[in-house]
Amino acid sequence: MDYQAILDQYYPEDNKLRRLLLRHSRDVAERALSIVRRHPELGADAQFVKEGAMLHDIGIFLTDAPRIYCHGTHPYICHGILGAGLLRKAGYERHARVCERHTGSGITKADIERQQLPLPHRDFLPETIEEKIICYADKFFSKSHPDRVRTVEQAAASLLKFGNDGEARFRQWASMFE
Numbered sequence: 001m002d003y004q005a006i007l008d009q010y011y012p013e014d015n016k017l018r019r020l021l022l023r024h025s026r027d028v029a030e031r032a033l034s035i036v037r038r039h040p041e042l043g044a045d046a047q048f049v050k051e052g053a054m055l056h057d058i059g060i061f062l063t064d065a066p067r068i069y070c071h072g073t074h075p076y077i078c079h080g081i082l083g084a085g086l087l088r089k090a091g092y093e094r095h096a097r098v099c100e101r102h103t104g105s106g107i108t109k110a111d112i113e114r115q116q117l118p119l120p121h122r123d124f125l126p127e128t129i130e131e132k133i134i135c136y137a138d139k140f141f142s143k144s145h146p147d148r149v150r151t152v153e154q155a156a157a158s159l160l161k162f163g164n165d166g167e168a169r170f171r172q173w174a175s176m177f178e
Helices: 002-010 016-038 046-055 059-064 076-090 094-101 109-114 127-140 152-162 165-178
Strands: none
Touching: 002 016, 002 046, 002 059, 016 046, 016 059, 016 127, 046 094, 046 127, 059 076, 076 094, 094 127, 127 165, 152 165
């Protein structure tokens, strides 16, 4: 898969949004690949981890998040399912699953209903080891503050807005990946 060609298709211009997305995606990819290298016993597919990390936020341009140069019409929480739709249309189901499952540490149907989130009422939880690694790595980097790298504690605390289950999933991953 040529992830760069896909990124170029949706982000053809050199602008602040493209630069931010590429920086964030590269940071996530580097951290995720570091986990893959340190933990060969997990059997993660390194090439897929790189591709998935580089594409996990491809749908952000469709959202309304002006602080990070996104001027679309959808709520930001929808960027994962929007990106998944783009990748499914291109025939990349496995990559699409990374997109739709990386928000928070995954979001459950119960959380969607309880918080009345504008998402389909189903679970969006990482299942494969690659999905979990990418989701975990993503939590250390914020597009709103690209120069900061969160600690495990800061990343865990940031997940509380999605409920205690998300923080617990993240801490379980931390025990596996750190």
